[in-house]
Amino acid sequence: MKSYSVKELLEKQPVGDVVVINGWVKTFRSNRFIALNDGSTIHNLQCVVDFEQFDDALLKQISTGAALKISGTLVESQGKGQLVEIQTTDIFVHGKADPDTYPIQPKKHSLEFLREKAHLRIRTNTFAAVMRVRSALAFAIHSYFQQNGFYYMHAPIITGSDAEGAGEMFRVSTLNPKNPPLTENGEVDYEHDFFGKETNLTVSGQLEAETYAMGLGKVYTFGPTFRAENSNTSRHLAEFWMIEPEMAFYDLDANMDLAEDFIKWILKYVLDNCNDDLQFLESRLLDEEKSKPQHERSEMPLIEKLKFVVENNFKRVSYTEAIDILKNSKPNKKKKFQFPINEWGADLQSEHERFLVEKHFNCPVILFDYPANIKAFYMRLNEDDKTVRAMDVLFPGIGEIVGGSQREERLDVLQQKIKALDIDEKELWWYLDLRRFGTAVHSGFGLGFERVVQFATGMGNIRDVIPYPRTPQNAEF
Incomplete structure (x- = not known):
């Protein structure tokens, strides 16, 4: 006999059919009502048990967390809260869950507690909803690019270059840490290492993606990227996933067009395909915010915020114009900003980005043409020799969500920038070859996957939108 998922039964509602379903017990009330869930939907399926038909020893094995196989007839429900239910005729216990030690009981648990039970937190409604949305977003991302003529490229995870130039990288080595080989100068001799040179986990696949573009x-x-930044905040992870498109013959304007279209498309996909989960997450967020002071509450409910991005054109504003707006803004004049804006060249913080989006323009914003000295070496220098063809996409509630640029395609200019930043040109010989052989205008951007999952689910901490967060002093599970 075919086994159905909970989602299939709730959607098809084949009333009168004998069905089989597998799942985990959410609740078992009055030795009569089993709420079963298999992870396919936010909704449980009620299974009605006539306890007189079943042995007491069997019923005692059924508690929250137990895995069951249930057979019975699907009927219209007589109670409130569900349209259909199963009149149970047979129960098989796949695995019991000791009610005295099973930690995910049917009550409210703090997110901090659930991070300590990361191997079991997926059984809660919140994390099941978040991870279904995460899965839908990943599918949407691949679908968008595949439908628009992009090729999926697997960038290396082990690399000898630092694309961001920040130096906060995890070293990859097979050398004996207690007794490594040394050079004549007393430094570790990486020529004896596995790769014959110093290597690290990648912080970005961008440079390699440029070669393929x-x-x-x-x-x-x-794919996964890694940053050894000792930052314990709600916005940072040591291991995270990045989406990085690179396009030949795209200038900055085409890059901004693509970023806007891409983000709108994937968020619309979630709105169209994850409605039940989004409604649950929105209700959860509204309930959570009741305990917050008024000024800390979200400007918009979750679903409205997603529609706000999908339905509004992104406002394009130069960095210079944004600085003028911020300098003359009430929060800046009244010293309400934590980081006051005093002069051109300031590196914008999340509070500034959110002001532009949520207060001044009231729509998503793309800032472009940033000062060269606060952006990466590979961004194209403008004719003013002060700014680069960079762009950041800013969202409500989160600030920057996408960062990108038109890449520097001129060999001599790129060499000058590398030299000025004291980067070893020999380490990037292959990257410079792109400018020697058939160079062309090209652009790209990066989207932190967990950032967009955070935005789409309303979760306040980035550690709650990845299955197993890796953060300073934490590599459990």
């Missing part, structure tokens, strides 16, 4: 035209990476 210059042969395939349009490519994208979607």
Whole structure:
């Protein structure tokens, strides 16, 4: 006999059919009503048990967390809260869950507590909803690029280059840490290491993706990246996933067009396909915010916020114009900003970005043409020799969600920038070759996957939108 998922039964509602379903017990009330869930939907399926038909020893094995196989007839429900239910005729216990030690009981648990039970937190409604949305977003990302002529490229995870230039990288080595080989100068001799040189976990697949864009035209990476930044905040992870498209023959304007279209498309996909989960997450967020002071509450409910991005054109504003707006803003004049804006060249903080989006323009914003000295070496220098063809996409409630640029395609200019930043040109010989052989205008951007999952689910901490967060002093599970 075919086994159905909970989602299938709730959607098809084949009333009168004998059905089989597998799942985990959410609640077992009055030795009569089992709420079963298999992870396919936010909704449980009620299974009605006539306890006189079943042995007491069997019923005692059924408690929250137990895995069951239930057979019975699907009927219209007589109670409130569900349209259909199963009149149970047979129960098989796959696995019991000791009610005295099973930690995910049917009550409210703090997110901090659930991070300590990361291997079981997926059984809660909140994390099941978040991870279904995460899965839908990943599918939407691949679908968008595949439908728009991009090729999926797997960038290396082990690399000898630092794309961001920040130096906060995890070293990859097989050398004996207690007795490594040393050079004549007393430094670790990486020529004896596995790769014959110093290597690290990648912080970005961008540079490698650029090489493939210059042969395939349009490519994208979607993979894990790593940053050894000792930052314990709600916005940072040591291991995270990045989406990085790179496009030959795209200037900054085409890059901004793509970023806007891409973000709107994937968020619309979630709105169209994850309605039940979004409604649950919105209700959860509204309930959570009741305990917050008024000024800390979200400007918009979750679903309205997603529609706000999908339905509004993104406002394009130069960095210079944004600085003028911020300098003359009430929060800046009244010293309400934590980081006051005093002069051109300031590195914008989340509070400034959110002011532009939520208060001044009331729509998503793309800032472009940033000062060269606060952006990466590979961004194209403008004719003013002060700014680069960079762009950041800013969202309500989160600030920057996408960062990108038109890449510097001129060999001499790129060499000058590398030299000025004291980067070893020999380490990037292959990257410079792109400018020697058939160079062309090209652009790209990066989207932190967990950032967009955070935005789409309303979760306040980035550690709650990835299955197993890796953060300073934490590599459990």
